[in-house]
Amino acid sequence: MILCVIMLYSMKPWFFWNETTPILYVLILLFIIVRIPFLGKILKRKQFVLCCLCLLMYSSVDLLDLVHPVFIIQYLFRNLLLVFFVILFSDDEKRNLVRLFTKVYSVILFMSIIAYVFYLLDISMPYTIMRYEYNTGYPSFRNYTFLIIRNETEFFSRFQSIFLEPGHVGMISSLLLYVNQYNLKRIPVFVIFISVLLSFSLAAYVLLVLGMTLYYVMKSKHYFRRVLHVSFFLGSVVVISVIFYVNNPDSVYSKFVVARLDYDEERGISGNNRTNNQFDYYYDKVFLQSNDVLLGIGDEEFARRFGSGNSSYETFIVQNGVISLIFLFVFYCILVCRCLSPVYVGLLILYVASFLQRPYALWEVELFLFMSAGSILKYKCNDKLFDYYST
Numbered sequence: 001m002i003l004c005v006i007m008l009y010s011m012k013p014w015f016f017w018n019e020t021t022p023i024l025y026v027l028i029l030l031f032i033i034v035r036i037p038f039l040g041k042i043l044k045r046k047q048f049v050l051c052c053l054c055l056l057m058y059s060s061v062d063l064l065d066l067v068h069p070v071f072i073i074q075y076l077f078r079n080l081l082l083v084f085f086v087i088l089f090s091d092d093e094k095r096n097l098v099r100l101f102t103k104v105y106s107v108i109l110f111m112s113i114i115a116y117v118f119y120l121l122d123i124s125m126p127y128t129i130m131r132y133e134y135n136t137g138y139p140s141f142r143n144y145t146f147l148i149i150r151n152e153t154e155f156f157s158r159f160q161s162i163f164l165e166p167g168h169v170g171m172i173s174s175l176l177l178y179v180n181q182y183n184l185k186r187i188p189v190f191v192i193f194i195s196v197l198l199s200f201s202l203a204a205y206v207l208l209v210l211g212m213t214l215y216y217v218m219k220s221k222h223y224f225r226r227v228l229h230v231s232f233f234l235g236s237v238v239v240i241s242v243i244f245y246v247n248n249p250d251s252v253y254s255k256f257v258v259a260r261l262d263y264d265e266e267r268g269i270s271g272n273n274r275t276n277n278q279f280d281y282y283y284d285k286v287f288l289q290s291n292d293v294l295l296g297i298g299d300e301e302f303a304r305r306f307g308s309g310n311s312s313y314e315t316f317i318v319q320n321g322v323i324s325l326i327f328l329f330v331f332y333c334i335l336v337c338r339c340l341s342p343v344y345v346g347l348l349i350l351y352v353a354s355f356l357q358r359p360y361a362l363w364e365v366e367l368f369l370f371m372s373a374g375s376i377l378k379y380k381c382n383d384k385l386f387d388y389y390s391t
Helices: 002-008 019-038 045-065 067-085 089-118 166-179 187-199 202-218 223-246 254-257 275-291 301-305 313-337 342-357 366-377
Strands: 128-131 141-143 147-151
Touching: 002 019, 002 067, 002 089, 002 366, 045 067, 045 313, 045 342, 067 366, 089 166, 089 187, 089 366, 128 342, 166 187, 166 202, 166 342, 166 366, 187 202, 202 223, 202 342, 275 313, 301 313, 313 342, 313 366, 342 366
Parallel strands: none
Antiparallel strands: 128 141, 141 147
8 A cells, every 4th residue: 555655646636746755755654664574585586676676767767866865765665675575576476566556556546536517517616726836846735625727718628537647647547447358347347437538638549459458469379460450440430530520620629638639740740749849959959969879868857957847758868868768768678578468568568658758667656566466467368467456
């Protein structure tokens, strides 16, 4: 449960905004203290390799910022010890973590969806005004306890539950659906699925369709046949979406999803707007030709130059360098190699797709879900996977 709260913290729910970092480290310290008695005496070879890779990965990520005591504490406790302890989890413990987080997360979403329906129906609910002070680019929010809404005039307020952005909800929900094998017969999984739809996030929709496609193809031995089925399905979705967009250009789905796929001369599609022109120029004309490309410029220098509002795999490279990106990818690949499941490979591809737009692979919620997913997805017999709910 402590680990679930830490995972939620990384998603930035409103009750962990603004000067709540000490709470995180209290939780980490408490988790470590509680966990120490359960550590095994023998460190397995694969666990040792993962710990070494974790050390290299976070050392390269934090190298330029370790001159500050705060970053040293983060490096030791949040980026090393916490992850080391999760690496040492048994398969049963990892399955329990996924099961518990799925339930906790779905309960939060369920309460948020009820509040969101009330909001859409214009039913009066008490609220307070609050700001996310770490990033001044965000507007103020109306806080309805189980739901936050941007406090500004908008065509339509998208669902973001208690978290900072609708895209955060859509992204994590899409990844969690894959880990739960899209078993919509289970209420928690169905609630999570509804949250993706309500987010009206183009990236979340892409991850949802891509994830379902990968899962459908990877879990079968008949890859070619299933690729044909998927191609027909995706073609049908595109045709229906275009027809709907032409006939209903002012609908929520048309404006927030389909319209963002319109052709753009500079960015390819209009929805490709995760970085601004200042950052794009620096990345293409300055950074890639400099010596900083290996180790990056660090978080502090990045914030000084660009502030906030940029998010893509390119921002990760600028902050942390190509070497960190390589270590990160190798770390995830080693996790997959431990299980050698085609379905787990599909999850890695889904994570890579998610990383292109939101490079949050080191958020505890993404990292720990992936580390734990292998204990579920490696159990494969014909078309049936391990059902951790029944154990």
